[in-house]
Amino acid sequence: xxxxxxxxxxxxxxxxxxxxxxxxxxxxxxxxxxxxxxxxxxxxxxxxxxxxxxxxxxxxxxxxxxxxxxxxxxxxxxxxxxxxxxxxxxxxxxxxxxxxxxxxxxxxxxxxxxxxxxxxxxxxxxxxxxxxxxxxxxxxxxxxxxxxxxxxxxxxxxxxxx
Amino acid sequence: xxxxxxxxxxxxxxxxxxxxxxxxxxxxxxxxxxxxxxxxxxxxxxxxxxxxxxxxxxxxxxxxxxxxxxxxxxxxxxxxxxxxxxxxxxxxxxxxxxxxxxxxxxxxxxxxxxxxxxxxxxxxxxxxxxxxxxxxxxxxxxxxxxxxxxxxxxxxxxxx
Numbered sequence: 001x002x003x004x005x006x007x008x009x010x011x012x013x014x015x016x017x018x019x020x021x022x023x024x025x026x027x028x029x030x031x032x033x034x035x036x037x038x039x040x041x042x043x044x045x046x047x048x049x050x051x052x053x054x055x056x057x058x059x060x061x062x063x064x065x066x067x068x069x070x071x072x073x074x075x076x077x078x079x080x081x082x083x084x085x086x087x088x089x090x091x092x093x094x095x096x097x098x099x100x101x102x103x104x105x106x107x108x109x110x111x112x113x114x115x116x117x118x119x120x121x122x123x124x125x126x127x128x129x130x131x132x133x134x135x136x137x138x139x140x141x142x143x144x145x146x147x148x149x150x151x152x153x154x155x156x157x158x159x160x161x162x
Numbered sequence: 163x164x165x166x167x168x169x170x171x172x173x174x175x176x177x178x179x180x181x182x183x184x185x186x187x188x189x190x191x192x193x194x195x196x197x198x199x200x201x202x203x204x205x206x207x208x209x210x211x212x213x214x215x216x217x218x219x220x221x222x223x224x225x226x227x228x229x230x231x232x233x234x235x236x237x238x239x240x241x242x243x244x245x246x247x248x249x250x251x252x253x254x255x256x257x258x259x260x261x262x263x264x265x266x267x268x269x270x271x272x273x274x275x276x277x278x279x280x281x282x283x284x285x286x287x288x289x290x291x292x293x294x295x296x297x298x299x300x301x302x303x304x305x306x307x308x309x310x311x312x313x314x315x316x317x318x319x320x321x322x
Contacts, residue, residue, distance in 0.1 A: 004289065028188050029188065030188060031188060031189065031190045032190065033190045033192055035192055036191075036192065036193065037192070037193045037194075037195065037198075038192055038193070038194045038195070039195050039196075040194070040195070040196040040197075042197055042199060043196065043198045043199065043201070044201065045201050045203050045237065048201060048237070048239060049237075049287070053196060064192060067207070087193070090211070101194065117225055118202070138194065138196075140196050142196075142198060143287065144201075144237055144238065144239050144285055144286055144287040144288065145239070145285050146198055146239060147198070147285075148198045148199055148200045148201075148239055148240060149197075149198060150195060150196075150197050151192050151195065151196050151197075151198065151200075152193060152194070152195045153193075154191055154192070154193050154194075155191065155192045155193075156189065156190075156191055157189065157190045157192070158188060158189045158190075158193070159188050159189075160188060
């Protein structure tokens, strides 16, 4: 091996390493949610009469806080997506589909609740980019025909450059 | 040249390793859980029982059917059973025999000091229930006078 070529070769490798190292970190905004498990309040007859249990009894009370962090050097925007991890609540067989779970932005009116299913839906996009904290409300539709028991569903959030 | 290939592989491994945390943190999962307990509600819409004015003719059958039924409204998210008994404060033993019939059924059931099943059904809201009451007057212990009757109601799950 010709030792005179090593510095140039090393410089190229370091440049490549730097580019590969920096590119993903700059490109990908990151997401953070403190809440791992969201346990809704115990259902009462008032909720069964209303046809839903909701974590937004008053504006400003939210179910989930989603923090989006973007590197300062990244000028691009971001988009946040949400989907359910399966088509129906566990335990399976009770016939409660994931679309019985609905979400909205905390500041939005009740008319903007939207159902969740296995397909990703856009929660919020910010073309300007930058860090953000997003408060979400959730509610689950149920009534007197909903069989007693524990119902579980996984919510999957994903953020990507916009 | 072998050294160059080794270094390139190392660079690629380091680069992939560096990008992994960024990819992983672009996703997050939250598990949502909601507990639905067994819930039941019962409302007695018209609890007052009014005895009609008795005549000799009315006494001939040996009983009097109260003109106004007891109206109940039930909500339950499980199969349910409705039970009735004479109220604990009632003058048991002195009262004439009371019998109750759920509208749509054929045979009266005697209400006693112990719980008696009167009706059953499945989950639902605003389930209307009408109970006809008749008072037996052919009982030897029935004497002339004023009687006051109250019922206790109990709604429970069918599995209890």
